[in-house]
Amino acid sequence: MRTGVRLIACTVFWGCAAAGVLPRGCVAVGALSSWCAAANAGALERRVIHPDEIREAGVTRLSDLVFLFDDWAPSTVDGFSWEMAPRGGAADLSASWVVLVDSVRVDTDRFGYSSLNLVPVHVSEIDSIEVTRLPVMSHGEFAQNGLIHFHTRRPAGYGIGGTASTGNESGDPGPYAYTGYATPNVDRIGPDYAAYGEYGGDDAWVRAVFHRHRHYPTDESVLVRNFGIAAGEYPQMTLITGSGSFGGNLLGGSHRAFAAGTRFDDYFFFKPYGREIPVRSRLTTGGISGRVPLGERAGIEYRAAYTQQEIEHRPNSFDLDFDWREERWRGSAEVSLDGSALRQRYGAGFESVRSKTGYALSKCGYDLADIYAGWDLFAIEDHSQRAGVRLTAGEERTALEAFAAERWRASPSHRFDLTASYAETLPERDGRIWYWDERGYRFLEDSGVDVSRDKTIGTARRWSVDAAWSADFGSRFAGAAAAWYRASSNLVLEEQRFQFDSFEQAFGAPVRLVADQEGGVAGGELSFEARAAGVLKLCGVYRFEKPVTGDEMFRLRCDAVPRHLFRQTASYAVAPNFKLWARLNYTSAAEWHDYDDAEAQSDGLYRAKVDPFVTIDAAAVKWLWERRLKGSILFRDLLRQAPRYHPIGAAFDTSVFVEIEVGIGSQER
Amino acid sequence: MKPFLLSKIVPPAALLVLLSFLLAGSSLAAAQKPGVFETIDVELDVVASAALGSFEDYWSPSAGGRLELSSPFYAGVIRAGGHLFDNGSSSEDVPSFVGLWGYLGWSYEWPLPGRFAWSAGLQTGVMYMDFDEEAVPEARQDETELGFALDSRIRYAFAGSWSFVVTGEYRVILTDREIEYVFGGVGLSRTFATPKWLREFLE
Numbered sequence: 117m118r119t120g121v122r123l124i125a126c127t128v129f130w131g132c133a134a135a136g137v138l139p140r141g142c143v144a145v146g147a148l149s150s151w152c153a154a155a156n157a158g159a160l161e162r163r164v165i166h167p168d169e170i171r172e173a174g175v176t177r178l179s180d181l182v183f184l185f186d187d188w189a190p191s192t193v194d195g196f197s198w199e200m201a202p203r204g205g206a207a208d209l210s211a212s213w214v215v216l217v218d219s220v221r222v223d224t225d226r227f228g229y230s231s232l233n234l235v236p237v238h239v240s241e242i243d244s245i246e247v248t249r250l251p252v253m254s255h256g257e258f259a260q261n262g263l264i265h266f267h268t269r270r271p272a273g274y275g276i277g278g279t280a281s282t283g284n285e286s287g288d289p290g291p292y293a294y295t296g297y298a299t300p301n302v303d304r305i306g307p308d309y310a311a312y313g314e315y316g317g318d319d320a321w322v323r324a325v326f327h328r329h330r331h332y333p334t335d336e337s338v339l340v341r342n343f344g345i346a347a348g349e350y351p352q353m354t355l356i357t358g359s360g361s362f363g364g365n366l367l368g369g370s371h372r373a374f375a376a377g378t379r380f381d382d383y384f385f386f387k388p389y390g391r392e393i394p395v396r397s398r399l400t401t402g403g404i405s406g407r408v409p410l411g412e413r414a415g416i417e418y419r420a421a422y423t424q425q426e427i428e429h430r431p432n433s434f435d436l437d438f439d440w441r442e443e444r445w446r447g448s449a450e451v452s453l454d455g456s457a458l459r460q461r462y463g464a465g466f467e468s469v470r471s472k473t474g475y476a477l478s479k480c481g482y483d484l485a486d487i488y489a490g491w492d493l494f495a496i497e498d499h500s501q502r503a504g505v506r507l508t509a510g511e512e513r514t515a516l517e518a519f520a521a522e523r524w525r526a527s528p529s530h531r532f533d534l535t536a537s538y539a540e541t542l543p544e545r546d547g548r549i550w551y552w553d554e555r556g557y558r559f560l561e562d563s564g565v566d567v568s569r570d571k572t573i574g575t576a577r578r579w580s581v582d583a584a585w586s587a588d589f590g591s592r593f594a595g596a597a598a599a600w601y602r603a604s605s606n607l608v609l610e611e612q613r614f615q616f617d618s619f620e621q622a623f624g625a626p627v628r629l630v631a632d633q634e635g636g637v638a639g640g641e642l643s644f645e646a647r648a649a650g651v652l653k654l655c656g657v658y659r660f661e662k663p664v665t666g667d668e669m670f671r672l673r674c675d676a677v678p679r680h681l682f683r684q685t686a687s688y689a690v691a692p693n694f695k696l697w698a699r700l701n702y703t704s705a706a707e708w709h710d711y712d713d714a715e716a717q718s719d720g721l722y723r724a725k726v727d728p729f730v731t732i733d734a735a736a737v738k739w740l741w742e743r744r745l746k747g748s749i750l751f752r753d754l755l756r757q758a759p760r761y762h763p764i765g766a767a768f769d770t771s772v773f774v775e776i777e778v779g780i781g782s783q784e785r
Numbered sequence: 786m787k788p789f790l791l792s793k794i795v796p797p798a799a800l801l802v803l804l805s806f807l808l809a810g811s812s813l814a815a816a817q818k819p820g821v822f823e824t825i826d827v828e829l830d831v832v833a834s835a836a837l838g839s840f841e842d843y844w845s846p847s848a849g850g851r852l853e854l855s856s857p858f859y860a861g862v863i864r865a866g867g868h869l870f871d872n873g874s875s876s877e878d879v880p881s882f883v884g885l886w887g888y889l890g891w892s893y894e895w896p897l898p899g900r901f902a903w904s905a906g907l908q909t910g911v912m913y914m915d916f917d918e919e920a921v922p923e924a925r926q927d928e929t930e931l932g933f934a935l936d937s938r939i940r941y942a943f944a945g946s947w948s949f950v951v952t953g954e955y956r957v958i959l960t961d962r963e964i965e966y967v968f969g970g971v972g973l974s975r976t977f978a979t980p981k982w983l984r985e986f987l988e
Contacts, residue, residue, distance in 0.1 A: 284911065286931045286959030291872070291914060293925065294879040295843055299961040690859045691821075693988065741986050749889070751909070756959070770959055772909070772931050 161533060161584065165245040172687050172697040174735040174750025175239060176281040176308055176775050177329055178232040183699070183733070185247055186657040186683045187641055188262070191676075191706075193385040193392070193765040194338060195305075196331040196353055197231035201677045202249055202262035204580070204602030204637035204661060212547060213262035218372055219255040220403040220419045223444055226384065226427060228548040234399055235266065236359045236376030238310050238327045240279060240777065243269040250582050251519045251537035253490055253504030255419060256448030256465045258517040260539040260578060268361070271316035271323060275782030279327075281775035282306040285334045285768065286756075300339070303332035305771065314782055320364035329355040333383070335766030337721065340621045341391050342383050347431040349394070355380045369415070371406030381430065387710075388549065388560055388567075390614055390623040394430040395438060399423065413454045417463075420447030436563055441472040448486065459492040469544070477556045482544045485509045498525045508542060513575055515540035529588040537580045543573040550608065550629060565624070571608075571631035579603040595644040601664075605634035609669050612710050616717035623714070623764065635666020637674060651689040658682045672709045678728075680704035693739040703759070704728045711763040722764050729759040746777040819857045822987045825979050828853040828950060830972030834870055837965035843879050846966060847871040856979065856987075862904065864890035868968075872914075880918040886910055886956070892936065900942040908934040912958045932958040946976040 165184055173184055182190040182198045189201040202213060212230055215222050217237055224234035246265040248254070254263055283305030289298050310327035331353040333339045342351035359376035378399040383392035403421030410416060422445050427438035450463025465488070470481035488506035505518040519537035526532060543551050553560065554572050561567060579602070586596035608631045614623040639661030646654045659681040663674040682702040689695050706726045714722040735750040750773040753759060758767040830853070834846035849870025855862050868886040892906020914928040934956035941949045950972045958964040979987075 284929065284931055287961045288928060288930050289962075290912075290928055290930050290958065290960035290964060291840075291844065291879065291882055291916070292960060292962050293928075294921075297839070297962045694859055740988075749909075770931065772911075 161248065161250045161535070161582075163247045163249075165247065167242055167244070168695075169687070170239060170242065170245075171737050171746065171748065171777075172695050172735060173699070174697070174737070174748050174773055174775065176279070176306075176773065178235055178237065178239065181232060181245070186643070186655070186685070187249065187659045187681060189659075189677050189681055189703070191761040191765070193762050194331070194333055194353070194383065195766050195768060196233065196329075197229070197382075197385070199230065200262075203582075203600055203639055203641075203659075205261050205677075213264060214254075214257050214259040216255060216257065216263065216265040217374070218266070218268055218405060219417075220374075220405045220421050221255075221257050221446060222401060222421070223423045223425065223446075224399065225547050226397060226425065227386070228546075229384070229386070232264075233329060233355055234378060234380060234397070236357050236374075236378060236399070236401060237266050237268060238279075238312070238325050238357075238359075240277060240310060240312060240779070241268045241323070241325060243267045250521075250535050251539065251580055253488065253506060253517075253519065255417070256450060256463055256486070256488060258488075258504070258506045258519075258539065260517065260537060260541075260580070268323075270363070271314040271321050271782040273316060273782045275314045275316075275779065276312065277777070277779035277781075278311040279309070279775060279777040281308045281773060283771055283773040285771040287334075287758075287769040300336045302334045302769070305332070305334065305773070306330055316782055320362065322360075322362040324358075324360045326358045327356075329353075331355075333766065334768070337621070337764065338392075338766050341764075342394075344620055344622060345392065345433050346394060347433050349431065351383055353380070353382050355382075366406075367408050369406055369408035371404065373402070373404045375402035376400070384427075388610065388612070388627050389436075389563055389565055390612075390625060393436050393438075394432045396426075396428040396430045398426040398428065410451075415452050415454075416449060417452060418447070418449040420445075434563070438559055439474045440557075440559070443470045443472075444468070448488075450488070457493065457495045461488075461490040463488050471552065471557075473557060475557050475559070477552070479555050482511060484542070484544060499523065508545075510542045510544055513542055515542045515545075515575060531586050533582070533584040533586070535580075535582040537578075539578050539580075541576040541578070543575065546573055546576070546608075560627070566626035567629070568626065569608075569629035569631070571629075573608050573629075574606050574631070576607050577605045592648060593644065593646045596642075598641045599639070600641075601636060601638045603634070603636040603665070604670075606631075607633040607635075607670070609633045609673060611669065613713060614711050616714055616722065618718070623711070625710075630669055633667050633670050635670030635674070636664050637661055638664045653687045654684070655686075656682070656684040675707040675709060678704045678706045693743065695737050697735040697737070699733045701731045701733070702728070708763045714763060724763055726760055726763060729757045731755060731757055731759055744778060744780055746775075746779075748775045748777075749773070750775075821859055822856050822979050822984045824856060824976050826853075826855045826948075826974045826976050828855065828866075828948075828972055828974035830950065830952060830970040832868060832870065832952070832968050832970035835967045837967060839962065840964045840966075843875060844872040844881070845875055846884070847873060849884075851970065851972070853974075858891065861891055861893040861906065864888075864892065864906070864908070866890075880916045880921050883915045883917065885913040885915070886932070887913065888934070890934075890936065892938075894940075897939075902940045902942070903937070904940070905935075905937045908936060908954075908956075910934075912964075930958050930960050932956060932964075940974070948974045948976070950974055 175181060179198045182200055190198050192198045212225060215235055222235055224230060244267045248263040251260045252263055285302050285305060287302045292298060308329045312323060312325040314323035333342055333351055357376060357378040361374035363372035380397040382395055382397055384395045385392045401423040405419035407415055407417045425442045427440040429437040446467040448463055448465030450461045453460045465486040467484040486506055486508045490504040493501040500523045503520040508515045517539040521535040524532045550573055553567060582600040584596055584598035588594045608629050611628040611630050612625045614625045616623055641659045643657040660679060662679055663671045684700045687695060687697045705728045708724050711724040714724055732754045733752045734754060735748060737746060737748040739746050752771045753768060754770060756770050758769045760767040830851040832851050833848050836844060836846050847870055849868060851866060851868040853864055853866030855864040866888060870884055872882050872884055874881040888908040888910025890906055890908035892904040894902050894904035896902050910932060911929050912932050916926045934954050936954040938950055938952040952970040954968040956966045
């Protein structure tokens, strides 16, 4: 039945490729692609994503960036909030990836569940995004599980602009709704809007941004669950963010301040409860950062931020109420000393958290203090070393985090990198609900979820070793290969065997927290990047990872991460104002053992195993009106594979996304 | 992975691309083509329709009209247009509906002997379906769905800027159960020089 559309879909993909290449010799694509495939190589430690890449790929929401983080394994239930597993990041959820905005850490986690959409930055503000896969210390933060650093644009002159986007997932019944072939309707995606105004002079700049995202569950099973708990409301998610930032030069240095408020009416998938819960999340945050030079080779860097995260009650059928507000202050300052052979940083930081809830907490907060240091050494020719250490004092324990890296430039075009790290995660920084549950936050118990534990959360430990070789073969081709190992111990893992309630069409299960779990994950990665004639760029990444040691529970948790990921991206600048982009993705099967009983109990509606899939996405972007106006169109899943990323998550059929962006003044590109 | 990838998609797609390469290569030298957005063609077609698969068990698409604008692109031709046609129900149990296919397309044109030219391309768009019948609940009287199409046309240029066009098209609408159409049409098109301000805007 779907052969026709597959034929057309593939023709669209290849046609797009041919469209750009026809006048210049289309054989180049195939030949270059084959050459690259033959010469595969691997992963670089850090990737910088530029605005043009974001626009080419049709990204309109920050969460869509998961499609550009090539070697991070994504998963989602609703298609709006995405979790990501960087290298070896699955089994140990005690520390998530770190998000920085202009060197200030932004805390958007809700009991360990992250959504990039909550980061108070709009796509139109982005100057670049640094994605680091290795354990690293950056701006006073130790990121052992990946770092995403958003750098925002500094405007020049006056500028105003805005974007509007919408999407449509195929699979509606159409006229068949009136026949025996009737199927449920599929809602649209969006519309999303954003508007901004900005001014930048020689010494100061200011910007205000507003954006709104709207998202509907498009999958029937998700919709049924949400209707079941929605208390009569039509399920939809709406995120509204207003933010302002300004910066300038003062005391010989540069400084920046920002403030933002987000209201997110969400169907929050809270796994310990087993299903989505309607909540209103409010995120209020503000911060400052800057650098002041002290002479030619020294300086002081500082950053501080305040974040208030509330999870408020929203009408729902079970009257569930998180009743949770968390206020967090964090800050750090460091002195940097830059010599010709040695760069040094010495700093101190703090983190203070206070929680407010109607539950009687034995402790309503905690305070942490850090001292840290970092060194970059260039004393030996063709070699460089980096190292960092952070010591954190909690109220009962201390934690050590450290890394060391060696780079050897074996020749002008070949590099070898070796990085090792050790990190301890205090219970306070675990992030999940269990830390607060131990202190009297009984939301789960009051909601009917039994929680048992044999031990309280302790300090989790992780070792890691990463080795990489990267090489440039001329100016047009680069490749790399990497191997890594992550070993975790003293983990507290959740054992939850979900049972399907056919009346509610939802899942639930008691939680048993199992302490002292350990295990190791090994993996490898190959990647390449090729350019031709300055207009064609091909990138490919293959990642493999597998648990190799550890307790059974640890290994079972690792099965939720696909063993194999392969992504190949092609972008082609047909003309300066017209670009084509396409991406081939293969993701192998994953198995979420928490849902092992689901298939039998739900008559096959849900399965613990998430099937492997191949998808092709394609996009075109055209600038008009001397680049003041941009239109883009993005197709996801042209092969109609309807990939699913989570056992009870949505399956996403072929979708189209359209965006119009206008920018007048400083935004003109 | 499903076997269709190798067996049904790659071979025809590869053949299509290869064919495009060969034909494009042979025609490039001979063609004297207008620059990007240098001209705009306005085309009006009468289009006959036929349905394929299970759709034809319930509905019979009628003849309709199509208005299309096209212009030389960086490679080939870019098109945008709308095609309006009726889908009459063949049973009292299901409603008739009017379909409006709004699309964006791209095609490549190869000159043929005489004043003929042949083009082939693809389209993507949305099909707006208007169920304007009393029996249909108000909330469900319209529907929009994504679709793709392959098209081909032969153009005969006469009387300066005027052309006579014969078109053929295969279209798939991505409803859960796909709707497949085949169309054939004839029409007239006229070529205009693009106003300078519009060309600057588009480039």
